[in-house]
Amino acid sequence: MPKLPCSLLACALLLVGSATLGDTVTVGGRAGPNTPGDVYWQRFLDAATRSNGPEIRLLIRGEIGPEQTLLAGLRRGRRVQLASISTTTLSQVVPELDVLRLPFLFEDLGEAGYILDNHLQAPMATLLLEHNLVMIQWQSAGWLNLYAKVPIVHPNNIAQRRIRINASPAAVMFMEAVDADIVPISFAEIVPGLQTGLIDGGEQSTQLFLTGGMGKFAPHYSRTQHAFITAAIIANRSWFEGLTESERQLLTQALPTDSWYRDYFSELNVELLKAASAEGLTIHELSDADREAWRERTANLAADLIADLGPRAQMLYDTILEGKAAYAELD
Numbered sequence: 001m002p003k004l005p006c007s008l009l010a011c012a013l014l015l016v017g018s019a020t021l022g023d024t025v026t027v028g029g030r031a032g033p034n035t036p037g038d039v040y041w042q043r044f045l046d047a048a049t050r051s052n053g054p055e056i057r058l059l060i061r062g063e064i065g066p067e068q069t070l071l072a073g074l075r076r077g078r079r080v081q082l083a084s085i086s087t088t089t090l091s092q093v094v095p096e097l098d099v100l101r102l103p104f105l106f107e108d109l110g111e112a113g114y115i116l117d118n119h120l121q122a123p124m125a126t127l128l129l130e131h132n133l134v135m136i137q138w139q140s141a142g143w144l145n146l147y148a149k150v151p152i153v154h155p156n157n158i159a160q161r162r163i164r165i166n167a168s169p170a171a172v173m174f175m176e177a178v179d180a181d182i183v184p185i186s187f188a189e190i191v192p193g194l195q196t197g198l199i200d201g202g203e204q205s206t207q208l209f210l211t212g213g214m215g216k217f218a219p220h221y222s223r224t225q226h227a228f229i230t231a232a233i234i235a236n237r238s239w240f241e242g243l244t245e246s247e248r249q250l251l252t253q254a255l256p257t258d259s260w261y262r263d264y265f266s267e268l269n270v271e272l273l274k275a276a277s278a279e280g281l282t283i284h285e286l287s288d289a290d291r292e293a294w295r296e297r298t299a300n301l302a303a304d305l306i307a308d309l310g311p312r313a314q315m316l317y318d319t320i321l322e323g324k325a326a327y328a329e330l331d
Contacts, residue, residue: 025053025251028070028083029060032211036265037084040139040256047254060084068092075132077236082251084139086231088168094127096313101170102305103226103298105320112228113262114330115323116140123319124232127312134240136233136251138258142265143225147209147218148201149194151282154290155179155297164190164202170305171203174226177298187212194218205229206269215281221273222284226294 027044031037038060045056064070064079067089073079075093091097099105100120106112116138125135146152148161159179165171167184175182183199187208193199194217201218209221233255240248277283286294306313 024055024057025082026057026059026080028064028074028080029058030062030067030070031060031084033061035211036207036261036268037139039264040261041084043256044254047256048250051250051254053250053254074234074236077132077239080236081239082136082233082235084231085234086141086229088166088229090128090232090234091168093131095169096127096309096316097124098168098170098309099302099305099313099316099320100230101168101227102302102317103170103174104295105302106228107324109228109262109266111324111327113140113259114327115320116230117258119319119323119326120316123316128232128234129237132237134235134237136235137255139231139233140258140262140265141229141231142205142207142269143223144203144205144227144229145209146201146203146222146224146226147214148220148222149218150200151220151284152201152222152224153284153286155293161200162198164193164199166203169308170227170301173301173305174298177301178294190214191217203227206273207265210272210276215276219280220282220284221276222286224286224291224294226298 027041029037029041031041041058041060045058048054048056059080064073067085070080070083071085071089071093074081074083074085087097087100091101106115121135121138128135146158146163148158148163150157152158152161155178158175161180162183163175163180164183164185165175167182172182183193185193185199190199190202191213194201194214201220202214203226204212204214206221209215215221235251243251273281273283302317306317
């Protein structure tokens with residue numbers, strides 16, 4: 001998989017076209033009111049407005065439909081020109097991206113951010129260009145943790161439990177490795193599933209867990225941090241390549257950086273968890289021994305997933321390992 005010969009933004013600015021932004025740029029996404037994603041897009045809107053840019057139309061409440069519908073519309077240039085799309089959904093057209101969902105791939109937020117920004121952005125952009133998509137930048141979503149009706153701190157605690165996940169190959173492999181029973185239901189069905197006993201728990205980011213009402217029926221939240229989930233800000237390629245250099249600069253410079261966003265939501269999550277704990281939610285921090293037990297049970301998953309996904313998945317994984325080595329040298 002070739003790497004881009006220049007930085008992502010520089011490459012984008014070298015694309016010369018004759019089209020213009022027009023009167024309105026439509027942004028698609030799925031962010032609830034007052035969530036970090038909502039704050040992100042409002043900052044973009046404010047910055048673009050101050051720059052005397054075009055009218056920005058935010059359809060970030062799921063108006064366009066589920067992410068799969070949003071991605072299809074973006075690829076075809078219908079209704080939306082710019083959107084936030086999770087790598088889980090993007091992996092439906094670029095399966096190799098599921099490598100990013102491997103358990104315990106990143107050690108901490110600093111390492112994850114460094115590798116995303118300095119090592120993975122160019123290969124990610126190359127893969128997406130094949131599908132009429134231009135990657136502008138990452139939009140991190142944070143760590144996946146486990147919630148349940150009972151404490152889950154060791155892999156033995158999850159065996160035979162009915163667990164809801166986002167059904168990607170890496171997620172399925174993870175749960176199979178720890179002997180959990182997978183229940184593939186939609187996000188909207190989680191709370192009813194907890195109420196009826198259809199599921200015993202699941203995995204979720206801190207933001208969505210706390211805003212989704214799950215804690216009322218699954219009051220144990222274990223900070224396994226077993227996967228770092230991401231989205232990306234994506235543009236329709238035909239539209240983006242048709243913009244002038246100044247128009248591309250206006251849009252890309254108006255977007256908050258992922259570095260800012262990672263710091264913002266991680267600090268906010270600390271405060272939200274404190275508040276939730278005060279209201280009766282039990283937050284479980286894993287001991288070193290428990291965390292090592294999770295790692296040992298899932299140690300072979302990278303090789304198994306890459307064997308299924310092929311050589312470009314191996315290239316992505318090797319790039320991540322190179323980034324980890326480079327990050328370690330910074331200390």
